[in-house]
Amino acid sequence: MNRLVIGTKRYSSWSLRGWLAVHLAGLEVSEQVVRLAGGGQTHELRAISPNGLVPYLEHAGARVWESLAICEYCAELAPGLWPLERARRALARSVATQMHGGFAALRQTLPMNEGRVMRPRAEPLSDAVRADIGAVVRIWEECRGAVSGGRFLFGEEMTVPDIMFAPVVSRFHSYGVVLPPVAGAYAEAVRAHPLMRRWRDEAMREPDDWLLAPYETLS
Numbered sequence: 160m161n162r163l164v165i166g167t168k169r170y171s172s173w174s175l176r177g178w179l180a181v182h183l184a185g186l187e188v189s190e191q192v193v194r195l196a197g198g199g200q201t202h203e204l205r206a207i208s209p210n211g212l213v214p215y216l217e218h219a220g221a222r223v224w225e226s227l228a229i230c231e232y233c234a235e236l237a238p239g240l241w242p243l244e245r246a247r248r249a250l251a252r253s254v255a256t257q258m259h260g261g262f263a264a265l266r267q268t269l270p271m272n273e274g275r276v277m278r279p280r281a282e283p284l285s286d287a288v289r290a291d292i293g294a295v296v297r298i299w300e301e302c303r304g305a306v307s308g309g310r311f312l313f314g315e316e317m318t319v320p321d322i323m324f325a326p327v328v329s330r331f332h333s334y335g336v337v338l339p340p341v342a343g344a345y346a347e348a349v350r351a352h353p354l355m356r357r358w359r360d361e362a363m364r365e366p367d368d369w370l371l372a373p374y375e376t377l378s
């Protein structure tokens with residue numbers, strides 16, 4: 160059976176990445192959404208995926224975990240998920256991997272919550288978070304502004320770097336992060352993508368008892 164296992168769409172930023180990759184590649188999979196318990200306490204995932212985390216993909220005899228590995232798998236089947244030109248692909252791989260492994264301060268302070276709209280954190284953002292935001296903006300400006308020639312980081316279609324940064328776009332919107340023009344236009348393009356709209360719609364239809372107080376009460 161082909162399946163993609165993901166977590167609560169409202170909160171699960173890594174799931175969004177795996178889900179985008181699978182859908183952009185056109186893979187036919189059934190979708191299994193697991194309600195996240197919060198704080199890494201979703202014990203049922205340990206019986207599902209080898210790393211005990213989502214996203215997790217089973218497809219045509221392959222088992223894939225870690226969102227970046229899922230992106231790579233999808234890109235083997237849909238090569239347009241990476242830029243075709245070598246130097247552009249090198250840049251794309253670098254920024255995608257930088258996002259996968261980095262920006263911890265941003266991720267911890269501004270957790271994804273699709274239900275939160277333009278509501279800044281009450282406390283001023285720390286230097287570390289502001290540095291992360293600045294670094295993300297510079298990447299978007301370099302790729303979208305100088306390299307792309309299109310709406311997304313490497314052209315007119317979403318590629319793996321856009322997948323990796325998609326939850327950051329969501330976070331910036333949720334917490335009302337003010338962006339300079341090129342980064343702002345890029346964020347709007349990502350938010351307007353039909354798959355991003357669909358994810359948001361589906362997130363908003365999740366049951367009320369899937370809401371997690373620590374995220375909902377974050378001031």
Ligand SMILES: N[C@@H](CCC(=O)N[C@@H](CS)C(=O)NCC(=O)O)C(=O)O
Pocket residue numbers: 166170171172173174195196197198199200201202204211212213214224225226227259
């Ligand atoms: N490095 C992993 C991170 C995956 C991850 O942390 N997923 C979270 C959900 S966003 C998870 O499964 N948490 C388990 C839990 O909450 O119990 C990846 O890239 O896929």
